[in-house]
Amino acid sequence: MASRRAADELIASGAVRVNGQVPPASGLLVDPEKDRVTVNGQAVKPVTRHRYIVLNKPLGVITTAKDESSRTTVLDVVGDEGKGGHRLFPVGRLDADTSGLLLLTDDGDLAYRLTHPAYKVAKEYIAFVTGNPNTADVETLRKGVKLDDGITAPAEVEVLRITPGSRESGIAEVRVVIREGRHRQVRRMLHAVGHKVQSLQRVGFGPLKLGRLKAGGWRVLGEAEIAALRRAVDQMGSPKAAPRAPRK
Numbered sequence: 001m002a003s004r005r006a007a008d009e010l011i012a013s014g015a016v017r018v019n020g021q022v023p024p025a026s027g028l029l030v031d032p033e034k035d036r037v038t039v040n041g042q043a044v045k046p047v048t049r050h051r052y053i054v055l056n057k058p059l060g061v062i063t064t065a066k067d068e069s070s071r072t073t074v075l076d077v078v079g080d081e082g083k084g085g086h087r088l089f090p091v092g093r094l095d096a097d098t099s100g101l102l103l104l105t106d107d108g109d110l111a112y113r114l115t116h117p118a119y120k121v122a123k124e125y126i127a128f129v130t131g132n133p134n135t136a137d138v139e140t141l142r143k144g145v146k147l148d149d150g151i152t153a154p155a156e157v158e159v160l161r162i163t164p165g166s167r168e169s170g171i172a173e174v175r176v177v178i179r180e181g182r183h184r185q186v187r188r189m190l191h192a193v194g195h196k197v198q199s200l201q202r203v204g205f206g207p208l209k210l211g212r213l214k215a216g217g218w219r220v221l222g223e224a225e226i227a228a229l230r231r232a233v234d235q236m237g238s239p240k241a242a243p244r245a246p247r248k
């Protein structure tokens, strides 16, 4: 209901109560599911009824809401506390052997847009690969690589670190940002230019960053992050150009 600064001023003025009490000046963590927040006696409602959490998916965990063969899923990792009483599902997927940022929500409309190729949401990965990619490899990756399901769209590619050695030896750290979501795309792109991926982590999804979240850790998105996600898929002009989730 207010900018961060205006909210600070409202709190300082004594207009804000949490469960009927004036919050301490040192701050108070509010649980929107449980706590009642008022401003001048009026209840403040969260902007959305949905829940959005980011998980740092550990290796070996399956990106699905339910696994037929009872392997550990991302929902097992976040547990009841992470679900917070919502029927969360993963937005897009990461391979079992990929770790990193995965958004979970029960907001079907936003999830649909975030994963629809028309919105070209950026997905940022850090890969460790065998061999030091040369300039030609990087150029090919940037412009588009021929894979068995077609040429990839332009990507951002940066070699962050190389180890002494040749194009065949050593290990390099590579940052790749793609705006598509084909099956094992980053691994296949790097493999196509001669560099096998040894480890892969997603560190960014649209405006979201993994940050310091440890493997298996999760956090609830703040209002500003949810608004940024909405903006990321809200830039298309005509309704025709902007696909919406089909209504059930």
Ligand code: URA
Pocket: 093, 094, 095, 096, 098, 183, 184, 185, 186, 187, 188, 200
């Ligand atoms: N690309 C891959 O190869 N694997 C993933 O999990 C995500 C992108």
